[in-house]
Amino acid sequence: QGQLVESGGGLVQPGGSLRLSCAASGRTFSRDIMGWFRQAPGKEREFVAAISRIGGSTSYADSVKARFTISRDNAKNTVYLQMNSLKPEDTAVYYCTARTGPSLRTGVRDYDAWGQGTQVTVSS
Numbered sequence: 001q002g003q004l005v006e007s008g009g010g011l012v013q014p015g016g017s018l019r020l021s022c023a024a025s026g027r028t029f030s031r032d033i034m035g036w037f038r039q040a041p042g043k044e045r046e047f048v049a050a051i052s053r054i055g056g057s058t059s060y061a062d063s064v065k066a067r068f069t070i071s072r073d074n075a076k077n078t079v080y081l082q083m084n085s086l087k088p089e090d091t092a093v094y095y096c097t098a099r100t101g102p103s104l105r106t107g108v109r110d111y112d113a114w115g116q117g118t119q120v121t122v123s124s
Contacts, residue, residue, distance in 0.1 A: 001113045002026030004096045009118030012086055016122070020081040022096030022115055030054070033099045034072055034079040035111060038092035038120075045095070047106040049081060059104040064090075086122045093117040 008020040020036070035050035049070040050059045058070055069082040079096060096115040099105065 002098070004098060004113055004115035006094065006096045006115045006118040009094060009120045011121045011123065013124050014086060014088060014122055016086050017082070017084045018086065018120060020083070020094055020096075020118060020120075022079045022081075024077045024079070024096075024098065027098060027113065029077040030074045031100060033101060033104060034070075035097045035099070035105075036070060036079075036081045037095045037097055037108065037111075038090075039095070039117075040089075040092040043092075045108050047108075048094070050104040050106070051079065052104060057104060059106065061106075083120070086120075088122045091120060091122050093119050 003025045004022055006022045012018050036048040037045050038048050039045040047061050048064055051070045051072050055072050067085045072079045095117045097111040098113040099111045
């Protein structure tokens with residue numbers, strides 16, 4: 001199933017920005033739909049964003065639309081999540097994920113590979 005390694009998390013003030021990266025290995029990256037999920041303490045893991053194989057299509061959770069942008073660089077086997085106008089409610093562990101199916105999906109069970117997660121904390 002390969003390996004996904006996230007980076008870029010940290011502590012940021014409300015209104016600030018962070019960019020998460022996820023490096024993939026051991027998979028044919030250009031064939032994967034890539035996504036980001038997040039999980040806050042005491043809550044279930046939830047969909048954040050997904051991007052198609054060549055980046056032509058994207059999908060976002062309503063809670064992050066117009067603030068977050070997912071992108072990918074197939075030459076670097078890397079997917080990114082640019083997060084702007086961060087809010088305290090964005091605090092969570094963010095997970096990179098991949099699926100080999102043909103379409104963008106929002107369910108946890110739709111994805112077959114997961115990274116270890118990176119913590120994002122939005123606080124003053």
